[in-house]
Amino acid sequence: ELKVEQNPLFLSMQEGKNYTIYCNYSTTSDRLYWYRQDPGKSLESLFVLLSNGAVKQEGRLMASLDTKARLSTLHITAAVHDLSATYFCAVDIIYQLIWGAGTKLIIKP
Amino acid sequence: DSGVTQTPKHLITATGQRVTLRCSPRSGDLSVYWYQQSLDQGLQFLIQYYNGEERAKGNILERFSAQQFPDLHSELNLSSLELGDSALYFCASNTGEMNTEAFFGQGTRLTVV
Numbered sequence: 578e579l580k581v582e583q584n585p586l587f588l589s590m591q592e593g594k595n596y597t598i599y600c601n602y603s604t605t606s607d608r609l610y611w612y613r614q615d616p617g618k619s620l621e622s623l624f625v626l627l628s629n630g631a632v633k634q635e636g637r638l639m640a641s642l643d644t645k646a647r648l649s650t651l652h653i654t655a656a657v658h659d660l661s662a663t664y665f666c667a668v669d670i671i672y673q674l675i676w677g678a679g680t681k682l683i684i685k686p
Numbered sequence: 687d688s689g690v691t692q693t694p695k696h697l698i699t700a701t702g703q704r705v706t707l708r709c710s711p712r713s714g715d716l717s718v719y720w721y722q723q724s725l726d727q728g729l730q731f732l733i734q735y736y737n738g739e740e741r742a743k744g745n746i747l748e749r750f751s752a753q754q755f756p757d758l759h760s761e762l763n764l765s766s767l768e769l770g771d772s773a774l775y776f777c778a779s780n781t782g783e784m785n786t787e788a789f790f791g792q793g794t795r796l797t798v799v
Contacts, residue, residue, distance in 0.1 A: 608784070676728070
């Protein structure tokens, strides 16, 4: 069975701290996406990672992909309150996206 | 604005009823995906269409059906509704080619009472 596991599922942190969200998956894929969702809102694409070793950065967020370890990370640097949201990873398997359960991130001022 | 349009935004209906959710994909996108998001089940993939044909099927109940029309808009039909069908239903679209992320609509919030 294809599985995509995110951890932690819930994270509460203080502004200014750094933290990493992990996304492990159980099958071979070299395509992975990160999305952000605000409460009651739609999902917004953050990063598209298309090869082993891919690293992308946008502001305080950086995503990386290690296809050999079947692991992607989303690193948050010097967190700010506006980054509070739920973050999902999704693995691309032959035209399907297999989704993680999401990590709910709360950043306290 | 992702360019994906879903209607209606909110829907309240009674158990046993049937509803239709509509999705217009981004201009140029051939593929449409339907997802259900509920508090207890998370984000569940229901079904995907590509250029009018079903391409992939996920955890879609037999009471649910979908189709994609020649103009590429899609409809998700939910019948014999149960309380547990209350959820956010998202439509997403992309070109259908590999290596492209999907763009999500704003969702339809369905409440079954």
